[in-house]
Amino acid sequence: xxxxxxxxxxTYRAVMVRPGVARRIRGLSDRTLAWLFITPTIVLLLAIxxxxxxxxxxxxxxxxxxxxxxxxxxxxxxxxxQSILTDPDIWAAMQVTAHFVIWTVVxxxxxxxxxxxxxxxxxxxHGMWTTIILLPMMLSPAVVGNFWTFLYQPQIGLFNxxxxxxxxxxxxxxxxxxxxxxxxxxxxxxxxxxxxPYVMLICLAGLRSIPDYIYEAAEVDRASKWRQFWSITLPMxxxxxxxxxxxxxxxxxxxxxxxxxxTGGGPGSTTEVAxxxxxRAAFESxxxxxxxxxxxxxxxxxxxxxxxxxxxxxxVKSR
Amino acid sequence: MSIDATPSIARRGLAxxxxxxxxxxxxxxxxxxxxxxxxxxxxxxxxYSWSFATTLFGTVMFTIVSKVRE
Amino acid sequence: MTSATTAHSVVEPSATTxxxxxxxxxxxxxxxxxxxxxxxxxxxxxxxxxxSYPPKVMFKPSLEGFCNLFTTRSRQTPEFIRSLGSxxxxxxxxxxxRNMVVAGPSNYVPRFVNSLIIAFGSxxxxxxxxxxxxxxxxxxxxxxxxxxxxxxxSTRMMPxxxxxxxxxxxxxxxxxxxxxxxxxxxxxxVNVSLAVWLLKGFIDEIPRExxxxxxxxxxxxxxxxxxxxxxxxxxxxxxxxxxxxxxAWNEYAFAVLLxxxxxxxxxxxxxxxxxEGGQDWPAVAAGTTxxxxxxxxxxxxxxxxxxxxxxxxxVRK
Numbered sequence: 235x236x237x238x239x240x241x242x243x244x245t246y247r248a249v250m251v252r253p254g255v256a257r258r259i260r261g262l263s264d265r266t267l268a269w270l271f272i273t274p275t276i277v278l279l280l281a282i283x284x285x286x287x288x289x290x291x292x293x294x295x296x297x298x299x300x301x302x303x304x305x306x307x308x309x310x311x312x313x314x315x316q317s318i319l320t321d322p323d324i325w326a327a328m329q330v331t332a333h334f335v336i337w338t339v340v341x342x343x344x345x346x347x348x349x350x351x352x353x354x355x356x357x358x359x360h361g362m363w364t365t366i367i368l369l370p371m372m373l374s375p376a377v378v379g380n381f382w383t384f385l386y387q388p389q390i391g392l393f394n395x396x397x398x399x400x401x402x403x404x405x406x407x408x409x410x411x412x413x414x415x416x417x418x419x420x421x422x423x424x425x426x427x428x429x430x431p432y433v434m435l436i437c438l439a440g441l442r443s444i445p446d447y448i449y450e451a452a453e454v455d456r457a458s459k460w461r462q463f464w465s466i467t468l469p470m471x472x473x474x475x476x477x478x479x480x481x482x483x484x485x486x487x488x489x490x491x492x493x494x495x496x497t498g499g500g501p502g503s504t505t506e507v508a509x510x511x512x513x514r515a516a517f518e519s520x521x522x523x524x525x526x527x528x529x530x531x532x533x534x535x536x537x538x539x540x541x542x543x544x545x546x547x548x549x550v551k552s553r
Numbered sequence: 554m555s556i557d558a559t560p561s562i563a564r565r566g567l568a569x570x571x572x573x574x575x576x577x578x579x580x581x582x583x584x585x586x587x588x589x590x591x592x593x594x595x596x597x598x599x600x601y602s603w604s605f606a607t608t609l610f611g612t613v614m615f616t617i618v619s620k621v622r623e
Numbered sequence: 624m625t626s627a628t629t630a631h632s633v634v635e636p637s638a639t640t641x642x643x644x645x646x647x648x649x650x651x652x653x654x655x656x657x658x659x660x661x662x663x664x665x666x667x668x669x670x671x672x673x674x675s676y677p678p679k680v681m682f683k684p685s686l687e688g689f690c691n692l693f694t695t696r697s698r699q700t701p702e703f704i705r706s707l708g709s710x711x712x713x714x715x716x717x718x719x720x721r722n723m724v725v726a727g728p729s730n731y732v733p734r735f736v737n738s739l740i741i742a743f744g745s746x747x748x749x750x751x752x753x754x755x756x757x758x759x760x761x762x763x764x765x766x767x768x769x770x771x772x773x774x775x776x777s778t779r780m781m782p783x784x785x786x787x788x789x790x791x792x793x794x795x796x797x798x799x800x801x802x803x804x805x806x807x808x809x810x811x812x813v814n815v816s817l818a819v820w821l822l823k824g825f826i827d828e829i830p831r832e833x834x835x836x837x838x839x840x841x842x843x844x845x846x847x848x849x850x851x852x853x854x855x856x857x858x859x860x861x862x863x864x865x866x867x868x869x870x871a872w873n874e875y876a877f878a879v880l881l882x883x884x885x886x887x888x889x890x891x892x893x894x895x896x897x898x899e900g901g902q903d904w905p906a907v908a909a910g911t912t913x914x915x916x917x918x919x920x921x922x923x924x925x926x927x928x929x930x931x932x933x934x935x936x937x938v939r940k
Binding site: 264267269274275276281282283285286287289349353355356359363367376384391392395432474484487488491494516525529530541543547550551 | 645648656675678765774777781809811819874894902904908914922938
């Protein structure tokens with residue numbers, strides 16, 4: 235920080251020496267400039283994120299309904315929280331979310347790490363193929379969800395045709411999106427298709443951060459490849475894997491767009507992940523107070539996980 | 554690093570050593586993780602009911618603890 | 624490095640390993656591309672080819688999907704159609720072969736334009752705000768810096784539906800619901816967090832000595848920022864802008880909940896393209912294809928910076 239204050243002193247002297255129209259701007263101290271630069275962002279976030287958040291907290295203690303704004307608002311205390319946290323239906327939605335989060339994260343991590351491990355072998359053309367693999371994660375989840383409904387069509391869909399081709403079952407004998415047991419897996423498949431590249435990319439960075447000399451030392455010690463993998467590769471890539479797992483976990487915990495387009499929560503409520511339950515309560519039955527309380531519960535969970543995520547982020551950064 | 558630094562660390566009490574950022578942050582992280590697991594586990598409705606309180610406590614603790622000196 | 628040293632290096636994988644790894648990755652890449660290629664093929668199929676079983680890989684290309692995407696049509700009697708004279712343009716003749724006439728343009732173009740305006744508007748705002756803040760956080764001692772940075776990041780982590788409830792009420796009160804301005808502000812607030820974190824990483828990498836040298840030459844701090852730091856950060860700013868653009872382009876949850884007509888973007892519109900008797904798959908596929916092409920181009924442009932973007936600037940390779 236010393237050289238910084240020294241340089242600003244020099245600036246100041248320069249301003250004193252040269253009188254000019256821009257003197258007022260030039261005379262700004264670093265401190266003022268710092269606030270000038272940072273304040274607009276903070277103000278925007280306060281207006282669009284924090285003020286609404288505080289409003290949500292307030293609403294979560296009331297019986298407010300957005301479609302009946304004239305009804306006098308009554309303070310309910312923590313009633314909504316109590317009813318949500320004892321409601322077996324919401325609990326069931328959390329388990330649907332858990333199924334989705336756990337399976338997508340596990341499959342994506344295994345596939346993503348495997349792919350990264352293979353790409354790290356630097357075969358010819360690996361750059362181009364990596365870019366191709368990365369494409370799905372850049373696409374709009376909603377549009378992806380929508381076109382997968384086409385692939386999942388029982389009569390005409392490509393997915394059913396391919397499964398039928400390899401298993402010998404009739405293509406119209408199963409419905410990925412209409413079947414109670416298959417639909418939770420249908421959303422897992424699409425999410426895996428879309429987000430495995432994400433995990434792959436981060437794992438690849440982890441693998442590339444391992445310096446060659448460690449492997450060379452292990453080679454000198456005659457450690458087997460298998461041993462090298464378990465005692466060097468995996469432990470050293472672990473912070474990166476954790477980072478990917480946490481981020482995918484958070485993202486899929488609040489998953490809305492793709493699932494909404496694929497199944498809309500159906501059939502019944504077998505794919506009704508938390509965000510879809512929330513959307514139904516907030517924008518279909520207009521129970522604003524109730525859904526605000528639910529939103530706060532989801533928000534606190536995500537916020538807690540975000541703390542851990544930033545910790546993991548800093549760990550990786552120091553590498 | 555001067556040589557005197559080592560004895561001064563050794564003179565610190567047990568409480569002083571535990572109340573540092575690292576372990577406290579780890580505890581808060583664990584509480585958050587436990588809260589999230591409680592929220593989504595399929596075994597007990599009671600655990601589910603207490604999940605929010607647990608996560609909230611862990612998050613608040615994490616925020617406070619991250620201010621503690623290193 | 625010469626080939627001799629490569630051959631002797633213990634950490635370099637052998638040619639066989641490489642070929643094996645390569646073929647597995649290529650296999651995965653091909654499988655993962657099938658859904659995308661399929662949707663792009665479907666865009667050029669006629670409705671009958673699109674829903675045929677078994678699915679057709681070879682087909683006669685048709686622009687009917689694109690015509691149906693851009694137009695609305697009405698069914699007419701053959702006598703009426705014969706009385707109309709010669710068809711105007713390709714789409715009209717395709718429609719007439721199905722006993723229909725083109726009634727007017729569809730809503731796809733306005734939705735696409737909304738997507739463009741909102742995406743570019745929010746990107747410009749987010750990158751401008753983000754660059755200033757990132758410079759502030761990178762170069763100055765800001766009180767509670769880490770807390771502010773975490774606060775900025777956490778706003779991006781919030782579940783969109785949870786944010787949408789109060790935003791819906793707020794926008795309804797101040798008259799911003801279903802307006803482009805409202806969506807631009809909302810997307811800016813989501814993107815600015817990414818922009819700050821990403822750009823802070825990029826600006827951190829520009830040596831302070833450059834500015835200090837400029838300031839010794841008589842520049843003020845602000846001039847040094849504009850004339851020294853900004854040109855150095857061009858790549859970073861461009862990469863950040865593309866990330867913001869992609870997010871705003873792809874966003875669905877806010878768009879479907881907060882817009883209905885005026886400001887609706889393409890993602891909520893594409894799924895509701897309905898033809899006669901159910902979804903008009905070639906038209907949906909055509910809409911999807913047009914919507915995805917810019918993203919494919921951007922991904923190729925961004926490939927060197929993707930890793931940074933998805934880790935908020937933390938992992939730099």
